[in-house]
Amino acid sequence: MVNWSGTQGVTTRRLFQPENEEQLQRLIRWASQAKQKVRPVGMNLSPNGLALQEGGMLSMTELDGIKGIDKEKNTITVQAGARVSQILAELQKHNLTLENFSSITEQQIAGWTQVSAHGTGARIPPVDEMITSMTVVSPAKGLMTLREGDSWFPWMRVALGSLAVVQEMTLKVRPRYMLHERTYCCNYAELERDHAKLLQTYRHVRYMWVPYTDTIVVVVSDIAKPGAKAVPALPEERRVEPLKRLLREMQPDCGSLEGKNFAELREKLLVLDPLNPDHVAKVNRAEAEFWRKSSGERIADSTEVLGFECGGSQWVLENCFPCGTIDSPNLKDIKYVQEMKGIIERERIAAASPIEQRWTSRSSSPMSPAYSKEANALFSWVGVIMYITSEDQAPAIKEKFREFAMRHADLTFKYDGFFHWGKVDLAFHKGDRRKTLQENIAKKFDVKEFAGLKKELDPHNVLGNDITDAVLWG
Secondary structure (H helix, E strand, C coil), rough: ECCCCCCEECCCCEEECCCCHHHHHHCCCCHHHHHHHHHHEEECCCCCCCCCCCCCCCCCCCCCCCCEEECCCCCEEEEEEEEEHHHHHHHHHEEECCCCCCCCCCEEEEEEEHHCCCCCCCCCCCCHEEEEEEEEEEECCEEEECCCCCHHHHHHHHHHHHCEEEEEEEEEEECCCCEEEEEEEEEEHHHHCCCCCCHHHCCCEEEEEECCCCCCCEEEEEEEECCCCCCCCHHHHHHCCCHHHHHHHHHCCCCCCCCCCHHHHHHHHHCCCCHHHHHHHHHHHHHHHHHHCCCEEEEEEEEHHHCCCCCEEEEEEEEEEEECCCECCCCCHHHHHHHHHHHHHHHHCCCCCCCEEEEECCCEECCCCCCCCCCEEEEEEEEEEEEECCCCCCCHHHHHHHHHHHHHHHHHHHHCCCCCCCCCCCCHHHCCHHHHHHHHHHCCCHHHHHHHHHHHHCCCCCCCCHHHHHHHCC
């Protein structure tokens, strides 16, 4: 079993794949009695291999049904293995859609919500807040249906797959809508001036910071007004010219570049010398020019606008930290990235573009990185990456990314944040760093309450793995 980016893998002794809900319930009952590991796995997209367990894994692929849509209540009920793309396609038939989603849509709905994944929008919470009820199967208590108001409900929404196996859930949906998106570039002084207004004005806001340049790419969108017209960007063949020009300079025998898109050209450039900071800086400067040429607008369905290119195989570490309220952002969010960017350039880290930054409102699920009791709390999510450009370079890239990621981790703790559950990598937290990680987990989350629920619902830890064990016991 290997995750999407190829960064984590395990040979599991047993892989269970129930074909219906009755089989699932029998399996969990038997696994608890036999003390057999059945770690649930979805599409295995998490960069940290959150679902991997060599003792045994449970695939929910066959339990992917759409059970029904309630147009009066604006809800959809789905089985845990349904993919986000599948749900969106079904909703579109009824002129409905999800409130928000992440940049890709291939996640299974249970895995997506169990880690409190997110899209972007200062007034839009992480995706676990879409859930209005859920049916789960716990090793000790069997089948349970939980709803808003039940004491276990907020804990079960974000449980990392370690308290029970999600069987089905009901989600809030909304009428389908069009977005008017604008992309432009600015520098830090301009961003500092406009930042609060952008978060308060637009439904969706995303920044892409380009290391070794003063360029920040701003992507904002709001529900399109009737009759609105967009000023389109240049055609892509003209926008990618800076990357093509640099590639021809560095590799005159690169052959035809006709039809190559932005992501393909960037990968061709990075693979030439991915750990040389001077080389990566040149690639980043070409990318900054690409984004300046990409300034423009578009009006399209929300499902098209909210999905975007994430690049190829990569190491990534993403965090989440508080940054005031929507009414009063404290600017710690942009100061954070400016500080991270300074570390990159001062320490000559071969950090490719972008440093991606997004926002959400709070989650009321206690294990969400964006958990807060403050209804108007604002959270920033920042991700750093290194692309895995070739198999022979992969070990060296991993080691360099580990060093880079730990600088990001140090800054995360300084800003009172934690990591996206699908991206925190225990292999990078060795020795004293593991202790620091555990201290920050205990500081951020009510670990004692979570451990108590774990003992009651899964006393033999058949649903756990190294990552969930680290959360509970260090």
